[in-house]
Amino acid sequence: MSSSSPITQDTQPVIQCNSVYKIFGDNAKKMLQASKGNVDAKVFQDAGCIVGVNNASFEVPKGDLLVVMGLSGSGKSTLLRCASRLTDATAGQIFIDGEDLLAMSNKRLIELRRNKMGMVFQSFALLPHKTVLENIAFPLQVKGINTHESIKRAKDMVDLVGLDGRENYFPRELSGGQQQRVGIARSLAVEPDIWFLDEPFSALDPLIRKEMQDEFMRLQGVLNKTILFVTHDFDEALRLADRIAIMKDGIIEQLDTPANIVLNPATEYVRKFTEEVPREKVLRIESVMDPVDTSEVLSDLKVSKDAIIETVAEAVLGQEKPVAVIGADNQVVGAVHSSKVIHVLFGSRAGTENRN
Amino acid sequence: MSSKFIKTLGALVTGLMLVFGASTVRAADSSAPIVIPTHNWSSQVVMAYVIGGIFESMGNNVEYVSADTQAVYESIRQGDVTISHEVWQSTFGASFYAAMAKGGIIDAGTHAAKTLEEVGVPQWVIDENLCPGLPNWEALKNCKDVFATPDSGGKGRILEGPQSWHGQEYPDRVEALLGDDYVVKFAGGADALWAELAAAKKEGRGTIIFNWTPNFTDADGFVFIEWPPYYLGCRKQDGGDSKCGSPIGWLKKAANYKFPKTHPAAYTMFSRLSFNAGQIGQMAALVDIDGMTHEDAAKKWLADNEDVWKPFIGKGM
Amino acid sequence: MCCLAAGLERKIGIDSRIMNQLTNHPKLIQFIGLLVIFSLLCFFIAPSETNVLWRFPSLLAGLPYLINDSVEYLMFDWWPIQVYDPEIEEFEEKPLILQVTRAISASILFLIGLIREIILGGFKTIVTFTSWDFVSENKWARWPALPWTVVAGGAILLGYKLQGKGLAMLAGFSTIYLAVFGQWEPSMQTLSFVLFAAPVSFILGLTLGIWAYKNRNVELTLNPFLNVMQIMPHFSYLVPVMVFFGIGDHAGAIATIIFATPPMVRLTVLGLKRVSPEVLEAGMMSGCSNFQLMYKVLIPTARRDLLIGVNQVIMQCLAMAVIASFIGAKGLGFNLLLSLNGLRIGEAIEQGICIVLIAVVLDRLSLAWANKKTDYFAELTFIKRHKYSLLFLVILVAGSVLAYVGTFIFREGYNYLYIVPHNKGITIKDTLQNGVDWIWDTFFFALKGFNVFLIQEILMPMKAAYLSMPVAATLVLTMGVGYIIGGIRSAAIVGGFILFIALTEWWDRALITMYLMSFAVIVASIIGVTVGTLCAQNAYTAKFILLVCDTFQTFPSFIYLIPVIMLFGVTDTSVCIAVIVYATVPATRYTVEGLRSVSPDLHDAGSMSGVNRLQRWIKIELPMSFPHMALGVNQTVVFALSMVIIGAMIGTDDLGQYILKALSDKNGTGNGLTLGLCVAFIGLAVDQVIRTWANERKKVLGLA
Known part of the structure; x- marks a missing residue:
């Protein structure tokens, strides 16, 4: 929540998964080796194996x-259990703070x-x-x-x-x-x-x-x-x-x-x-804000750049002037115009509504 | 440190053993307890406490253990139980001799009491003449209906004790003497016999059950069937034709083979000990009729009959 | 059932209906075919002793001797060692195993004695640490008994501490009943024996259960042993126990442990398996070591099932109180047998009530102990923290003072404030006896006609029918049923069990056991299902009937054997009635549980489709709860078998009579065990069929 930006620090990720597989079944290991990483769930299922996680890689920074x-x-819960080693991954690498989870005693x-x-x-x-x-x-x-x-x-x-x-x-x-x-x-x-x-x-x-x-x-x-x-x-x-x-x-x-x-x-x-x-339920103000234009007169209302549009839409639309957008340090980082908010709210969804 | 401790302890234990060891060098009885079995009928339990009381008066330690009547002989053989004071010939003779054949159990003499274990009828069957000619066995031939029960298929029924008491003896005898007119049914235990007796009394009907004397049923009157007399070898398992009744039986005492060595004085007393039917009857009556507990009955009997039991101990007491 | 339905609708389209039924139920055709083959076999096999198909030769007749000789060799000949016997001052040659088992016996006996002497006083514990000589010479070396007031006070306090007023009152009432009715000493003797046997069974069962949970192979190996141990009649292992361990309280305790451990093992495995995987994971994620995971997470979470196990252990221990006295256990059980042998039924009932009370109090106390809460926030002073210990100290002192004062009050006779001597309390035995006599007087003649009818019209023909089955036909029938219900595997298992019995010399006896059992099971199931259904209609009656079931399960069955004999004589009727009384308990219990577990949604769905009460019962509740009720029938079979064997105490000519006889046989160990196996195998064969069927049904209904 604190930072919506992707990893910028060069510190190592806290959780790191590289090509993790989890396959249930008696000879899962052998089959996986034979397939060289190209796992086809159907083929495995015919052999009595069930594919839980198939080549999952991701990192979670601090x-x-x-x-x-x-x-x-x-396979989402299985993936979670691999990352906490409640179940042992069939193949792949998992690092917690750089330490190899699967090799741990x-x-x-x-x-x-x-x-x-x-x-x-x-x-x-x-x-x-x-x-x-x-x-x-x-x-x-x-x-x-x-x-x-x-x-x-x-x-x-x-x-x-x-x-x-x-x-x-x-x-x-x-x-x-x-x-x-x-x-x-x-x-x-x-x-x-x-x-x-x-x-x-x-x-x-x-x-x-x-x-x-x-x-x-x-x-x-x-x-x-x-x-x-x-x-x-x-x-x-x-x-x-x-x-x-x-x-x-x-x-x-x-x-x-x-x-x-x-x-x-x-x-x-x-x-x-x-x-x-x-x-409007997904996008944040940041994604519709314009850079600060010093010529513009901004309203007294200030919204956070991390705010979801829906939560502040009414307030923004109630202002006649563009609304100031502030960052984490309360500095103004941009301005949001009601037209863009209206576009998000109604613009691209006309078709969808008709369908309903 | 610890090894020193163990050494000290070792020395201490050795010393103690010497002290106590010295005291075991004696002609007197061991202080280890004499284990007396108690079974599930009154006279036996009271007599157990009576004998225990005599042992205690001689300074022995005594323990009582409840035991099955048949299985107790195996226990005496193993030394888990020291004595048995009521070995009834016809009921327990087989188990007793089976254990003796294996070794470890000895015959410690016989009581004065003669026992009779036999099938018979309650007194009212005679009084009301339900089967004329009783107690002679030949009368049975003419009144199988009197003794028939719903499950006997029209035949007369003789209710025997459990099969563990005499095995095939009664079926053999009945077949030999009464042929197809009677069947032998095995009851589950003594209590089943008494329940049958009570039920028959209520109805006033005839019944033939296995019973023995001395027993608490003597009070209401019980008449044993008079079969052809017993002679040695008349039974089927002894090669005879089974056309004979039960003998007037002995009532023996048994002991573990080590008892004479460990408790010489107590064993001497036990081998002399002998009760007659009247005395056994008294013991049972204190519980069955007067409603005392077995321990109390034993105490009272001992107090009232010092002249009977003191002589068993012999000189020196 | 289908056939009946078809028969009722006689008028129209009967042929097509039957054809429909047959094509819809292929198993029905198989059953009909099986019956036809069975009848043909019965018809064509000549009943002659020389006909192998009529009765198999007793190829296994040597088995009892083999068992017996092996045991005797092991116990009395194998590996003799020189042992010095100080009593006779000689070295003796004694076999090793005997020495080992006697050492085990001695330590068990010591523990039971210790508990016993803490309550009742004595000197055996002192003897263990010194010698008989020491005790004989020093008459002061006696441990005093706790006055009964202290034990009662302690029980009340414990009840209050663990749960509150209700339990305190129950504990108080029970202990005071035991004391006031003059049953104090035998009760405490029984209690000391249970206080040893129950915890050992619990720990043993728990350990084996955990082992089986962790290791599938162990579970698979253990299962058949548990099955046999649970169904094998108690009498059949009394002799082996006696040979191995001698007689006395310890032997009784060992026999009890053999009997009480299997249900604990089963419930442990069941409970552990039922722990939700997420709870297990939560434990792992909390960083539990394997040990912590087992003892802090799994076992406490499986508590419900484990507590049922504890309840079963306690019930079994007290149910064994009477039988254990056959091999030397002191206390209520022995006295009860003694009373029954003198036909003093009132007295026996009084003693039976003591057994039930001890069972109930122990059960509730252990339950409450497992459920107690800790309060972490109360600021506790020393006195508050040790409130109960201090209170007990007060009770101890007060009780002792009271007992001391008692010596002045009761100058003559007994000090009632110390220990109420055996049979010196108040008693209601005469009232109870009169009650029994009244029942007897009132119903005797009315029941006589019924008795004669039952024996002549039903029991005797049924027995004759069973005995007239050729063994080959029986084998085909049982295996066929096994095949139809569970395929080849069930057929092989059932066939194996039956074949074993058929090859011993006791096949006819086994047939009689089966006849008694099946008659009793049919009647008990009908009564159980009826009563269970009626009582399951609302929560209160359901709870009430379950309580009644508990009581019947612990109340020593020996007690009602005698009144039954007095009413019905030494006949199969008596045996059947005693068996039915006992075997109705599980039939009722499982019916109530099965019906109560039918989901209320289904009731509502039924009501909305407009069924009436009876239709709902027939169409919805019965089919849904049938698998569970089938397991009840399964238990009914087990209960019935065990009671049929005890029925030998009334007088039967089945396996039970021979098991009883094994107590005095020369090769009693072998006979007892082989006969016991025969009985167990009858039970296991039925179990195999019913369980397979119930599991299939449950799968079909989506209940598994």
């Missing part, structure tokens, strides 16, 4: 939020998970016999932190996710949204650098989902983690992502910023997702 989006069976892996990784699950995966507080303190206690200290830290996390007053509830006594707050708090308890989220909001009601997404963005605004986020909900991906990877049949079809994906879908499959998407 503080970046990569959303992996795909329908069920697309079990001991090192446990150490890594205890200190650097946190994960949130679709079905919350809370321990049913532990209270909210104990669930959150669990990763700390596993690490060997004593009860007093771990409970104190857990209490802080409870406050952070807004579950104050429910510390001693058991998971079964909470609503779905509250349970996922516990899941989030637990995954953050060890203050990890890397945050994996596997469809965290998919099991929730639409209203609660929206609320949780807002909550998530608020948290990320404060915490600035490196995030791999899996979802099947394209709207959710657009709302949250710095970049989106769209998967189909184990293959990453396109990996780009939300705006670029909507504006320039790479394949027919991706285009199908994007064509129903209202542009």
Whole structure:
């Protein structure tokens, strides 16, 4: 959220996957070697193998939020599990902070998970016999932190996710949204650098989902983690992502910023997702702003260059003068004209509306 | 450090063993407990506590363990149980001799009590003359209907104890003497026999069940069938034709083969010990009729009958 | 069922209807074909002892001897070592294994004795650390008993601490009942034996279960053993246990552990497998080591199933209380047998209630212990933190003082404030006895006609029919059913089991066991399904009937054997009724569970399509819950088999009578085990068929 720009620093990415394959089946390794990387799912399926991830490569730089989006069976959750080594990739390389994940000893892996990784699950995966507080303190206690200290830290996390007053509830006594707050708090308890989220909001009601997404963005605004986020909900991906990877049949079809994906879908499959998407919900002010023209008189209203157009459209259109656009440091970086906003809102969608 | 500790401990243990070892050099009885089995009928349990009480009065330690009546002989052989004080000839003789053949168990003498284990009828069958001519066995030939049950297919039924008691003896005898008119049914246990007795009494019908004396059923009256007399070798398994009844049986005592060595005094007492039918009846009556617990019954019996049991201990006490 | 339906609609198009039924149900044709072959075989095979097809030769007759000789060689001849016996001051040659098993026995006995003496007092523990001589010479070396008031107070406190007032009251009521009714000593003897056997079964079951969960091969190897152990009648392994370990409380405990461990293993595997993969992953991502993953994540999460396991272990332990007394377990079980042998049924019921109470209290306490919460925020002072320990100390002191005061109050006789001596409490046995007598008086003659009818018109003909089956026909029939339902594999398994029995010398006995079992199972299933269906209609009756099931499962079955004999005599009716009473429990339980688990959506869907209550039951609820109910029938078979064998205590001429006889046989070990296997194989053959069918059905209905 913090930076929408692609990697500019020359520091190494936090997560880096190179040609990762995950194929389920007895002789998956042999078949993969024989195919020399050109995996045809059909051929493999006939041989009793199921292709989960097919030649996936991506990088997530520090503080970046990569959303992996795909329908069920697309291999998105498998990819996430490869990156956290909950399952061992069949082939390929995965680096966490430059360290080879697949070559790690079990001991090192446990150490890594205890200190650097946190994960949130679709079905919350809370321990049913532990209270909210104990669930959150669990990763700390596993690490060997004593009860007093771990409970104190857990209490802080409870406050952070807004579950104050429910510390001693058991998971079964909470609503779905509250349970996922516990899941989030637990995954953050060890203050990890890397945050994996596997469809965290998919099991929730639409209203609660929206609320949780807002909550998530608020948290990320404060915490600035490196995030791999899996979802099947394209709207959710657009709302949250710095970049989106769209998967189909184990293959990453396109990996780009939300705006670029909507504006320039790479394949027919991706285009199908994007064509129903209202542009104003995706594009940021930045993409429609003009450079600062000193001759122009700007309105008093100032909008952030990262603001989604939809959220500020009414305010911008209400101004007679062009609206000033400001950057992260509150400096004016450009101006936005209502005509361009109107174009985004109504321009290219006339056809689509007729079809509806 | 630790090796020194072990050495010290070793020395200590050796010393202790010497001390206690010295005290075991004796002609007196070992202080290890004498294990007495308790079975599931009153006179046996009371007698167990009576004998235990006598042992204790001699300064022995005693333990009681509940055991199956048939399986106990194997346990005596192994030394898990020390003695058995009621070995009924016809019911447990087979198990006792089977264990003796394997070794490890010895015959520790016989009680004065004579036992009779035999099938018979309750007193009212005689009183109401349901089957004229009883208790002579030949009368049975004419009244199979009196003893028929729904599942006996029109034949007279004789309710035997479990098959483990006498095996094929009764079926053989009935076949030899009464032919096809009677069947032998095996009951599951003594309680099944008593339940049948109670049910028959309620209906006032005739029934033939296996029973023995002395037993608590003696009080209501029970008449044993008089079969042709027993003689050695008359049974089928001994090569005979099975046309004979049960002998007047012995009531033996058994012990583990080491008992005389470990507890010479106690063994001497045990081998002398002998109760008669009246005394056994008294013990059972204290529980079955007076409703005392087995321990209390034993205490009372011991207190009331010192003149009976003191002589078993012999001189020196 | 299809045939019946077809038969009812006699009038029109009967032929085409049947043809339709047949083409729609190919298995029906197979079944009809099988029956035809079976009948032909029955008709043509001559019933003669020389005809191999009538009765197979007993090729396995030597098996019991083989088992027996091997065991005896192992125990009494193999690897003799010189052992010094201080009692007779001689070296003796003793076989190694015997020494090993006796050492195990001694340590188990020590542990049971320790628990027992903490509660009841004594000196055996002191003997272990010193010697009999020491104790004989020093009469002060006795451990005092805890006054019963302290134990009762402790139980109340524990109940309160773990759950609250309700459990405290239950624990209090039960302990006070035990004391006041003069059953304190035997109850505590039984308790000490259970407090050893139950935790050992639990830990053993858990360990094996975890091992099987982690290693598929272990699971596959373990499965047949568990099956056999669970169905094998208790009596059949009493002799082997006795040969290996001697007699006494420890032998009873070992027999109990053999019986109580299998369900724990099964439920552990089941529970662990049911843990959602995400929870497992959450544990891994929290950085758990393998050990932490197992003990902090998997096991606590699988708690529901594990607790059912604990419940089963406790129930089984107390159900074994009576049988364990055959090989030396002291306590309520032995006293109960003694009462029954004197026909003192009132007394026996009183003792039976004690067993049920102990079972219920232990079950609830262990449940509450597993569910307790910790409060991390209370600022606790020393006193608050150790509140319960301190309170117990207070109870201990108060109880002891009270017991001391008691010595002054009860100068004569017994100190009721210390230990209420056996059978010196109040008693309601006469009332209970009168109740039993009343039932007897009232129903005896009414039931007599029924009894005669049942025996002459149903049981005897059924028994005769079973015995008149040629063995070849039986084998073809059972294998055929196996084939139709589960293919070649099931046919081979079922055939193997039946063939084993047919080749022993006890085939006729096994047929009688099968006849008793099948009659009881049919009746128990009908009663169970009916009662279960009625009670499943609403949540309260459902809960109530499940409670009744629990009680019947722990209430010692020996107790109702006697009243049944008094009502129906030493006949097969008595055996069948005792079996039916016991075997109806699982039939009812599974029916209730099956019906209650039918999703309410389906009820609504049914109501919306306008079905009435009865139609809904027949068309929707029954078919949906049928697979689960079939597993209930499966359990009914297992329960029925075990009770048919105990029915030998009434008087039967089936396998049970021979198993009972094995207790005194010269080669009892071999006979007992082989007979036990025969019974287990009958159960396993039925199990194979029903389970395969239920699994298929579940797949079809999408319930698996």
